[in-house]
Amino acid sequence: MTTEQQWNEEQQRVEDVTAVISGRIRRLESEVGSVRGDVVDMRKGFWDEVTINFSEADDVGETSTSLRQQSEILSERERRHKHSTEALGRLRKLLESPYFARIDFAEQGQDAERIYLGIASLLDQQDEEFLIYDWRATISNLYYDHMPGPAAYKTPGGEIEGELTLKRQFSIRHGQIRFMFDTGVTIGDELLQAVLSRSSDAQMKSIVATIQKEQNRIIRDDRSRMLIVQGAAGSGKTSAALQRVAYLLYKYRDRLSADQVVLFSPNPMFNSYVSTVLPELGEENMQQATFQEYLERRLGREFQLEDPFEQLEYVLSASSQPGYEARLEGIRFKSSKTFLHVITGYKAYLEQEGMRFKPVRFQGREVITAEQMIRRFYEFDPAVRLANRLELLRDWMLKELARFGKEECSAPWVDQQMDLMEPEDYQRAYHRMRRKSKNKGDTFDDFTREREILARMVVSDRLKPLRKWIKALRFVDTTRLYSELFLNETLLSQLAEHTELPREWHEISRQTLGRIQAGELAYEDVTPFLYLRELMLGFRSNSNIRHVFIDEAQDYSAFQLTFFKHLFPQAKMTALGDFNQAIYAHASVLQDAEPLYDLYGTEQTELISLTRSYRSTQEIVEFTRGMVVGGEHIIPFNRKGEKPRVTEVPTREKLHQRIAGNIAELLAEGYESIAVICKNADESAAAYEALEGMLPAKPKWIKKTTPAFEKGIHIIPAYLAKGVEFDAVLIYDGSAEQYRRESERKLFYTACTRAMHLLHVYTLGEITPFVSSQESSTYIYTLEKGK
Numbered sequence: 001m002t003t004e005q006q007w008n009e010e011q012q013r014v015e016d017v018t019a020v021i022s023g024r025i026r027r028l029e030s031e032v033g034s035v036r037g038d039v040v041d042m043r044k045g046f047w048d049e050v051t052i053n054f055s056e057a058d059d060v061g062e063t064s065t066s067l068r069q070q071s072e073i074l075s076e077r078e079r080r081h082k083h084s085t086e087a088l089g090r091l092r093k094l095l096e097s098p099y100f101a102r103i104d105f106a107e108q109g110q111d112a113e114r115i116y117l118g119i120a121s122l123l124d125q126q127d128e129e130f131l132i133y134d135w136r137a138t139i140s141n142l143y144y145d146h147m148p149g150p151a152a153y154k155t156p157g158g159e160i161e162g163e164l165t166l167k168r169q170f171s172i173r174h175g176q177i178r179f180m181f182d183t184g185v186t187i188g189d190e191l192l193q194a195v196l197s198r199s200s201d202a203q204m205k206s207i208v209a210t211i212q213k214e215q216n217r218i219i220r221d222d223r224s225r226m227l228i229v230q231g232a233a234g235s236g237k238t239s240a241a242l243q244r245v246a247y248l249l250y251k252y253r254d255r256l257s258a259d260q261v262v263l264f265s266p267n268p269m270f271n272s273y274v275s276t277v278l279p280e281l282g283e284e285n286m287q288q289a290t291f292q293e294y295l296e297r298r299l300g301r302e303f304q305l306e307d308p309f310e311q312l313e314y315v316l317s318a319s320s321q322p323g324y325e326a327r328l329e330g331i332r333f334k335s336s337k338t339f340l341h342v343i344t345g346y347k348a349y350l351e352q353e354g355m356r357f358k359p360v361r362f363q364g365r366e367v368i369t370a371e372q373m374i375r376r377f378y379e380f381d382p383a384v385r386l387a388n389r390l391e392l393l394r395d396w397m398l399k400e401l402a403r404f405g406k407e408e409c410s411a412p413w414v415d416q417q418m419d420l421m422e423p424e425d426y427q428r429a430y431h432r433m434r435r436k437s438k439n440k441g442d443t444f445d446d447f448t449r450e451r452e453i454l455a456r457m458v459v460s461d462r463l464k465p466l467r468k469w470i471k472a473l474r475f476v477d478t479t480r481l482y483s484e485l486f487l488n489e490t491l492l493s494q495l496a497e498h499t500e501l502p503r504e505w506h507e508i509s510r511q512t513l514g515r516i517q518a519g520e521l522a523y524e525d526v527t528p529f530l531y532l533r534e535l536m537l538g539f540r541s542n543s544n545i546r547h548v549f550i551d552e553a554q555d556y557s558a559f560q561l562t563f564f565k566h567l568f569p570q571a572k573m574t575a576l577g578d579f580n581q582a583i584y585a586h587a588s589v590l591q592d593a594e595p596l597y598d599l600y601g602t603e604q605t606e607l608i609s610l611t612r613s614y615r616s617t618q619e620i621v622e623f624t625r626g627m628v629v630g631g632e633h634i635i636p637f638n639r640k641g642e643k644p645r646v647t648e649v650p651t652r653e654k655l656h657q658r659i660a661g662n663i664a665e666l667l668a669e670g671y672e673s674i675a676v677i678c679k680n681a682d683e684s685a686a687a688y689e690a691l692e693g694m695l696p697a698k699p700k701w702i703k704k705t706t707p708a709f710e711k712g713i714h715i716i717p718a719y720l721a722k723g724v725e726f727d728a729v730l731i732y733d734g735s736a737e738q739y740r741r742e743s744e745r746k747l748f749y750t751a752c753t754r755a756m757h758l759l760h761v762y763t764l765g766e767i768t769p770f771v772s773s774q775e776s777s778t779y780i781y782t783l784e785k786g787k
């Protein structure tokens with residue numbers, strides 16, 4: 001316990017530090033104000049101050065120097081303005097809450113130094129001593145990694161040893177200490193308790209004050225090229241990822257900017273959910289994207305692309321349709337290592353034989369036939385890489401096309417076309433001719449030359465799209481090449497190197513080809529298709545990105561991760577996920593970590609596991625962990641709540657009455673975010689329609705396109721609830737009818753683990769085996785009889 005005197009001393013310090021912060025804010029405000037004034041003024045006067053006179057050659061040089069100088073001054077001021085505005089933002093945050101912890105550390109043989117930790121550093125008036133240390137500074141590690149007693153931290157100059165004599169935590173708001181206490185074993189169980197007991201928010205929160213030791217390892221990992229985090233539901237993977245971004249931006253601030261970091265997340269709503277964490281820490285947000293957005297950008301114009309949710313909806317809802325099992329087998333196969341191997345082997349095969357090209361057609365005639373192209377292509381030196389040979393072919397084709405164009409000038413259609421030409425076209429031709437004649441020293445009053453140039457112009461205009469098409473290597477028939485894998489079983493077996501093909505291969509092929517013919521690509525085909533294309537034509541990459549974060553990494557296949565590697569060749573990767581939440585039908589990259597290690601090699605790869613779950617109460621974790629393999633390793637955080645309830649109802653009408661009644665009670669008790677989690681979109685639609693009129697407040701029906709996450713009552717399919725959390729979760733229908741297949745186990749687990757404080761499973765008829773196989777003491781069961 002801290003004494004009153006200690007409290008008063010600390011309060012006094014808070015006031016002293018706050019006064020320094022206020023002073024600095026005032027100073028910076030007037031500076032920012034005046035810099036902003038300058039910038040605005042300069043913008044206004046920009047063109048007035050530079051002399052524009054292009055009439056004399058000398059003046060041109062002078063003018064551009066003058067322009068350059070002006071623009072340099074302007075951008076320097078803008079940089080300063082941005083810098084000052086950011087500093088001001090951080091100071092305002094510090095004014096709210098200057099620090100959250102104090103540690104006293106005595107280096108060997110020296111007196112203890114008091115170190116206060118906050119979201120940014122602050123020096124005293126003389127710029128000599130740190131009043132606050134940034135939580136990301138090396139010395140701050142002492143707070144996260146050590147309990148009172150002997151302790152050490154690493155600096156670039158070596159390890160500093162000593163003793164941690166005090167570890168104190170604060171909650172400070174508006175210059176007042178709300179609570180403070182000295183902690184022992186772990187980072188403030190009390191503070192963590194307090195933080196976790198709060199109700200959920202529409203936005204994810206920063207966890208700087210309570211980062212746990214194992215999470216700190218993730219945040220500060222500097223060595224690995226590939227960092228894999230396998231963590232239980234609610235173990236703080238996303239939180240740690242975001243703090244890691246903040247850490248990297250701080251540590252490498254002279255060479256890393258926020259736009260060089262990208263976070264891939266499962267859907268747009270999740271993006272909005274996490275978007276405030278970095279700004280809350282005084283940092284600019286990283287880039288955020290979904291993999292689907294990328295795929296759409298690359299292939300969306302050529303095909304109608306199925307998205308992952310459509311695929312999942314099919315998997316969850318179409319089990320009675322013919323061809324269902326084959327599609328499932330196909331999904332698994334197409335995301336497997338074998339298929340990745342098939343695609344890479346196929347490329348090697350194509351270097352020798354089997355290429356497919358589209359002929360160059362002009363007005364219904366084949367200008368260059370596919371056979372000619374194939375012959376040419378395989379005549380190039382086989383030692384030259386496939387992508388380079390395609391470039392050689394392209395150059396040859398462009399020459400062929402030019403030759404064809406020349407010949408075509410005398411074709412009758414060109415004459416006709418020339419008769420239809422407008423005066424502007426003549427004007428253009430005239431100028432062109434003049435230019436050319438000047439170069440050659442000719443005169444241009446020659447009727448035949450005029451005709452010739454006009455004809456060339458007509459032909460060239462007509463051939464322009466073809467040239468563009470050739471330059472973009474669109475003549476490579478990737479669709480035909482990909483289809484070939486499903487048309488030619490012998491070839492596929494050969495490429496699969498005796499790995500047995502799926503049992504229903506014929507049906508899989510039929511489905512794949514059918515979709516391609518209809519101009520569609522199933523989700524499981526999109527990445528392999530694009531991968532094949534990039535292997536042949538060369539990978540498009542973004543070398544500016546230095547850090548890639550992949551959240552919900554279990555939802556990706558090894559194929560997709562390989563893709564990321566090529567896409568971001570200069571980046572380090574952090575992949576965070578939970579194999580127990582792998583809800584897609586394809587093999588999860590986290591199920592078997594081998595492909596992940598293969599990506600950059602064991603040497604450069606590190607795996608960190610998080611087993612402690614912070615989101616849900618102890619009772620909810622004890623209930624949910626029984627549903628998954630290895631669940632016994634998940635450790636609940638010691639926060640008590642009510643046992644989950646399971647209520648079996650006889651009719652749908654009763655189900656809706658009970659859920660509506662329950663929501664009304666929860667709202668009355670002050671719960672602010674409540675989710676009715678359904679299995680899929682159809683069930684959510686039905687639930688929404690039935691419940692909408694029965695509830696005291698309007699619920700939000702969450703769809704895959706919902707852009708932002710808000711507080712309130714949500715009706716949501718389980719797969720969209722991934723990554724987010726709610727105060728109370730009501731499972732709409734946890735019956736055996738809905739959740740019994742192995743693939744549905746993880747979906748059900750994901751749904752239940754979204755609950756922070758309260759979980760209630762409703763079931764229409766017999767309860768899912770994932771609950772009934774549980775220890776009955778982990779939940780309270782009620783059976784409602786009657787019709």
Ligand SMILES: Nc1ncnc2c1ncn2[C@@H]1O[C@H](COP(=O)(O)OP(=O)(O)OP(=O)(O)O)[C@@H](O)[C@H]1O
Nearest residue numbers: 207210211212233234235236237238239614615723
């Ligand atoms: N060290 C911590 N201090 C305070 N809160 C924490 C800490 N770690 C995690 N939490 C809280 O636990 C909850 C779950 O965290 P988060 O969403 O990051 O977990 P996750 O592992 O990504 O979960 P899931 O895989 O289930 O989506 C959040 O409310 C987060 O604020």
